[in-house]
Amino acid sequence: TDLSSDKKTFQTKNASLEQTVENASLKYQKTLSSIDVLSSMAKQGVSEPLSTQDFNFNLRLKNVILYDLYGDPNNPAGKIIMNGEFSFNPDFSLELAISGRKISNLNFEISASENSSIEINISPLLGAMFKEKQIASYTFSPIVLFLSGIPVVIIPELSVYAGISGTKLDSQKASVVQEANFSSALIYQNGSWSSDKQFANTFGFAFPGALKSDCSYKAYAGLELRLLLYGIAGPSGKTNAYLEITSSSGDW
Secondary structure (H helix, E strand, C coil), X not given: CEECCCCCCEECCCCCHHHHCCCEEEEEEEECCHHHEEEEEECCCECCCECCCCCCEEEEEEEEEEEECCCCCCCCCCEEEEEEEEEEEEEEEEEEEEECCEEEEEEXXXXXXXXXXXXXXXXXXXXXXXXXXXXXEEEECCEEEEECCEEEEEEEXXXXXXXXXXXXXXXXXXXXXXXXXXXXXXXXXXXXXXXXXXXXXXXXXXXXXXXXXXXXXXXXXXXXXXXXXXXXXXXEEEEEEEEEEEEECCEC
């Protein structure tokens, strides 16, 4: 608190959680659902999220342009286009402990089960490249937790992104069907930070014909979850699943 020069006005500053709370802890876990979405944004060709029997989010992708070399919607050349479906159940957990007015433990984990059926169409391109696009984002209703009687407001934000990287990309078409479970954790304990990632999947892919040149490319889709504390900033986690194909003189 500061007093103005004329000694008539007090100016106050917001206290941090550590300054407000001496000793406290909280644990919270939630599986996000499309019915909790407060606002959203989607790239052209990405459907509204639907709930299915097995997944809280189901997105249908129709001619979603990941890259356009010439920036001309009427020119079919120089484009990387994605079609298919991407379904997932995003889940997060948060553990926080404050001891002696200092954060002693923080554990933030994002995990998801997903099912994808994706087709990538690549028109002729040369050289090495890396392109990533956010194809959809969702802001969820605020979550109010209490830490030693102090309200902690959390706003989850979920981004869905897709990308491709490779060398000597030629005119290609490939499709992949994948089931995967993955997680990413950010941990603060005993004054140090660490991270942990887990990934398991089963997949099948189709690639008609032989590759036309020595090339390699990786196409992927993934999730990024951010928890905004009081709508400003907070921890985030990112994870993805991908298809990678490498050719040497037409063999793959």
